[in-house]
Amino acid sequence: GAGVSQSPSNKVTEKGKDVELRCDPISGHTALYWYRQRLGQGLEFLIYFQGNSAPDKSGLPSDRFSAERTGESVSTLTIQRTQQEDSAVYLCASSLIPAGSPTYEQYFGPGTRLTVT
Amino acid sequence: AQSVAQPEDQVNVAEGNPLTVKCTYSVSGNPYLFWYVQYPNRGLQFLLKYITGDNLVKGSYGFEAEFNKSQTSFHLKKPSALVSDSALYFCAVGHGSGNTGKLIFGQGTTLQVKP
Numbered sequence: 001g002a003g004v005s006q007s008p009s010n011k012v013t014e015k016g017k018d019v020e021l022r023c024d025p026i027s028g029h030t031a032l033y034w035y036r037q038r039l040g041q042g043l044e045f046l047i048y049f050q051g052n053s054a055p056d057k058s059g060l061p062s063d064r065f066s067a068e069r070t071g072e073s074v075s076t077l078t079i080q081r082t083q084q085e086d087s088a089v090y091l092c093a094s095s096l097i098p099a100g101s102p103t104y105e106q107y108f109g110p111g112t113r114l115t116v117t
Numbered sequence: 118a119q120s121v122a123q124p125e126d127q128v129n130v131a132e133g134n135p136l137t138v139k140c141t142y143s144v145s146g147n148p149y150l151f152w153y154v155q156y157p158n159r160g161l162q163f164l165l166k167y168i169t170g171d172n173l174v175k176g177s178y179g180f181e182a183e184f185n186k187s188q189t190s191f192h193l194k195k196p197s198a199l200v201s202d203s204a205l206y207f208c209a210v211g212h213g214s215g216n217t218g219k220l221i222f223g224q225g226t227t228l229q230v231k232p
Contacts, residue, residue, distance in 0.1 A: 004160075033219075033220075035222075041224065041225075042207065042222050042223055042224040042225045043161075043207065043222040045219065045220070045221070045222075048219050056219060091160060091161070093161075105151070105163055105166060106151075106163070106220065107163065108153075108160040108161040108162070109160055110159060110160045111160055
């Protein structure tokens with residue numbers, strides 16, 4: 001079946017512009033995650049959606065970052081007034097978490113490489 | 118707070134030799150532990166996980182990992198390395214209480230297998 005897809009694969013934008021990144025999770029996966037991976041560094045958790053629960057936004061680095069998810073489908077990560085330090089690969093992952101069974105295995109998309117000039 | 122440490126930025130091994138990529142963790146409660154691999158210009162791929170049960174976990178591509186509760190470690194191993202195993206490896210930990218699914222990732226270890 002289809003995996004996690006992300007678009008665009010690459011995005012170059014000018015400093016100060018807004019960008020929107022899209023993630024299509026695996027169908028039926030209730031949980032969706034956004035991570036940021038700066039060059040040569042590990043994954044930095046940004047935000048987590050689980051079903052109809054309030055999202056865990058504890059990893060968002062500033063109020064310029066926001067994300068939405070419609071039901072258990074597509075999610076968009078929006079970065080307003082982009083800065084050069086926002087340049088990174090943004091990874092989306094989804095996971096099937098049956099109630100009462102914390103399996104946690106996450107499936108990752110290929111990422112969106114964002115370059116802010 | 119949860120944390121994961123991968124003490125080696127890079128591991129070099131000759132093809133055919135055994136390899137170990139180290140990971141230690143810190144978490145209150147029962148840990149859920151994962152290894153992911155990232156090939157150049159590609160997303161992360163799941164290798165294996167420890168949730169409960171046997172301490173030795175077998176995963177994809179011949180990899181295995183051993184959960185050691187007393188040493189709070191979850192080292193990744195393979196008996197005989199291949200050049201194609203060269204990639205970036207991430208260890209991650211989830212928390213046992215609650216059901217958030219949130220993972221904390223280590224900084225990654227680059228594995229270089231030379232022919």
